[in-house]
Amino acid sequence: MKLMSLSGKLIAAAAAISLGLTACGGTTPANPTDSPAATGGGGGGEASGDLSITFLPKNLGNPYFDTSSKGGKAAVEEFKGTFAEVGPASATPDAQVSYINTLTQQQVGAIVVSANDPQAICDALNEARDAGTKVVTFDSDTNPECRDLFVSQADAAGIAKVQVDMIAEQIGDAGEIAILSASANATNQNAWIDLMKKDLADNHPNIKMVEVVYGDDDDQTSFDKTAALIQTYPELKGIVSPTTVGIAAAARYLSTSSAKGKVAITGLGTPNQMREYVKDGTVKEFALWNPEDLGYLSAFAAKNLIDGTIKGAEGDSFEAGKLGKFTVGADSVVLLGDPYRFNADNIDDFDF
Amino acid sequence: MMSLERTYQDYGHPLWRRWLVNRESAIIVLLIAVLAYASIAVPKFATPATLTYLLLDVATILMIALAMTPIMITGDIDLSVGSMVGLSSVVFGVLFQAGWSIPVAIIAALAVGALGGALNGLLVTRIGLPALAVTIGTMALFRGIAVGLLGTTAVTKFPKEWTSLAKAKIPGTPIPMVMILFVVLLIAFALMLHFSSFGRGVYAIGRSKDAAAFYGVNVARTRLILFIISGVIAALGGIYYTLRYGSARGDNATGLELQVIAAVVLGGVSVFGGRGALHGVIAGVLLIGALSSALRLANVTADVINIITGVLLVVSVVASSLIDWVQARRTKRLNRTSSTPQPATVG
Numbered sequence: 001m002k003l004m005s006l007s008g009k010l011i012a013a014a015a016a017i018s019l020g021l022t023a024c025g026g027t028t029p030a031n032p033t034d035s036p037a038a039t040g041g042g043g044g045g046e047a048s049g050d051l052s053i054t055f056l057p058k059n060l061g062n063p064y065f066d067t068s069s070k071g072g073k074a075a076v077e078e079f080k081g082t083f084a085e086v087g088p089a090s091a092t093p094d095a096q097v098s099y100i101n102t103l104t105q106q107q108v109g110a111i112v113v114s115a116n117d118p119q120a121i122c123d124a125l126n127e128a129r130d131a132g133t134k135v136v137t138f139d140s141d142t143n144p145e146c147r148d149l150f151v152s153q154a155d156a157a158g159i160a161k162v163q164v165d166m167i168a169e170q171i172g173d174a175g176e177i178a179i180l181s182a183s184a185n186a187t188n189q190n191a192w193i194d195l196m197k198k199d200l201a202d203n204h205p206n207i208k209m210v211e212v213v214y215g216d217d218d219d220q221t222s223f224d225k226t227a228a229l230i231q232t233y234p235e236l237k238g239i240v241s242p243t244t245v246g247i248a249a250a251a252r253y254l255s256t257s258s259a260k261g262k263v264a265i266t267g268l269g270t271p272n273q274m275r276e277y278v279k280d281g282t283v284k285e286f287a288l289w290n291p292e293d294l295g296y297l298s299a300f301a302a303k304n305l306i307d308g309t310i311k312g313a314e315g316d317s318f319e320a321g322k323l324g325k326f327t328v329g330a331d332s333v334v335l336l337g338d339p340y341r342f343n344a345d346n347i348d349d350f351d352f
Numbered sequence: 353m354m355s356l357e358r359t360y361q362d363y364g365h366p367l368w369r370r371w372l373v374n375r376e377s378a379i380i381v382l383l384i385a386v387l388a389y390a391s392i393a394v395p396k397f398a399t400p401a402t403l404t405y406l407l408l409d410v411a412t413i414l415m416i417a418l419a420m421t422p423i424m425i426t427g428d429i430d431l432s433v434g435s436m437v438g439l440s441s442v443v444f445g446v447l448f449q450a451g452w453s454i455p456v457a458i459i460a461a462l463a464v465g466a467l468g469g470a471l472n473g474l475l476v477t478r479i480g481l482p483a484l485a486v487t488i489g490t491m492a493l494f495r496g497i498a499v500g501l502l503g504t505t506a507v508t509k510f511p512k513e514w515t516s517l518a519k520a521k522i523p524g525t526p527i528p529m530v531m532i533l534f535v536v537l538l539i540a541f542a543l544m545l546h547f548s549s550f551g552r553g554v555y556a557i558g559r560s561k562d563a564a565a566f567y568g569v570n571v572a573r574t575r576l577i578l579f580i581i582s583g584v585i586a587a588l589g590g591i592y593y594t595l596r597y598g599s600a601r602g603d604n605a606t607g608l609e610l611q612v613i614a615a616v617v618l619g620g621v622s623v624f625g626g627r628g629a630l631h632g633v634i635a636g637v638l639l640i641g642a643l644s645s646a647l648r649l650a651n652v653t654a655d656v657i658n659i660i661t662g663v664l665l666v667v668s669v670v671a672s673s674l675i676d677w678v679q680a681r682r683t684k685r686l687n688r689t690s691s692t693p694q695p696a697t698v699g
Contacts, residue, residue, distance in 0.1 A: 060653065084651065088654050089654040089658055092606065094409075094593075094597060097409075098409055098644070098645075098648065101401075101405040101409075102645070102648045105399065105401050105405070117506070117597070118508075119597075119598050120599040120601075122598065123519065123598060184503065184602070185506060185601055190504050
């Protein structure tokens, strides 16, 4: 009995080992995707005509990226390509690098990525480009030398301005405000915050920005940081949260807090997340672009790069389905448009 | 007591059987099975590029797991390694930005690792606090300093020759250069843990601290040394991580400690101490890495990958406890039978 079970184990082990050896032997000759050494510049790949387009958001399970991917999928289906979405469970650059490497091996036509770090995923993207894959960044850019095109949701100045305008209108252009951001290293949030500080200093001398706190785009952390802000600064008049997770968590805290009505909340949010807080009066107005359009435009940009219609150079122009014609600007950036303000009057026209 | 009985039972089997039928071999067989199955079933898995990317992805975890293994064998744990990766990354980056040469900045970052490890070790051995509590504290402390030092910025302009070295392959092979460093470390740790009296002391501490002390092992000194080594290796991992991704940031490698501990436990190191070996740990790291790599190539989503590795970990821990329990019962029964007088005519 004992002997039998032991020999059984041995046979199984031997079988597995021999299987493994055959498999290892088989790996050596199959060498199609051994990527050439990254040369840094990258992007020399020829147009492959393979319309397989994979979206790689910062992380999965984020409603904002669910919406942009929805737009991307609609576009890809329109031009009869193959759509896929992959991504890490949490928004870290090292996990994104693993996914980019996988996509390089799979030799997809284009990667459409929102970068968790402008530098850390750079070399991996250039390796993908050397292997012939086109790279479009959207939402959050990498360094310009690591991608063919950046599809920008709105220019930073416009985003910063709309948020400063909204908070100034809501608090009567005077008093203490705070900012609830995403992670301390979020590329776009930091750029906007710097511009907002400058706009406040130049044009709104009576508004005092007391602190920037970071909710790490985590609902609970953002909720707790909101509570802490309101306790720490009893004179606080408003909170600006330039991230969809942050503004929703802040509004949720405020909607049941005694500070409701005294502290204004605005920033960047999505209509579906903010609808109940706009309806119950916690939030007057917030802004965003349409992430669905952003994904849609990014997918069309990727298609045109694969087709060879555009190279990503300044002045290149292309048709993006229902959105019309777009022209590539300086640094290979395509601009979606101005931010859009959502309030009680128009929020029910939107569903994302 | 149960563990002592198990020891006698283990040693009651011939050497070849102890080598073939144990936790480490089971993980190695499982690893080979996963590699074999993925090579057949997953398109593009059986390519050299897979091996390159897999080894680059797990290199930091592999190094840190080497140092985590002896710590967990003594029954301690070091949860601060992920934060130490972040801290050493930032120290390295900040010093480089301040004009220090790369080698000097590396040495300084390693020194920070040694100091952090010494802090852990002294709090555990001199004050007598549990390692779990101490390293949860230093996990927050190191991460806090790291994020505080660099704030919202990142240091990225590392010299190309260093960042490409971190990704370079050994000429003519798909194996990254960093594996040479890993193998050197592996040999050092294997000699220390499996072929020295210091290493036997490590196992003895895990079985019983009192017995080990009585036997002549300097328990406090051994544990302190292991924490210092863990800090230095985590710092080394941090330097490698920084060069590999070309970016020194305060939040680098957040949560890495759990990946390391998961792989170490999967590799057969008992969370109660006293048991484990480096070859099992390496197989554990590679198993998790290979699974993730294969599942990614098979277009399985990140959530499902986490669920699969989680289930694997739970099953392996439960299975090993179950085996221990069955063996302990059998030993008891055997002891009972052998203590009854045997008739002289047997045989």
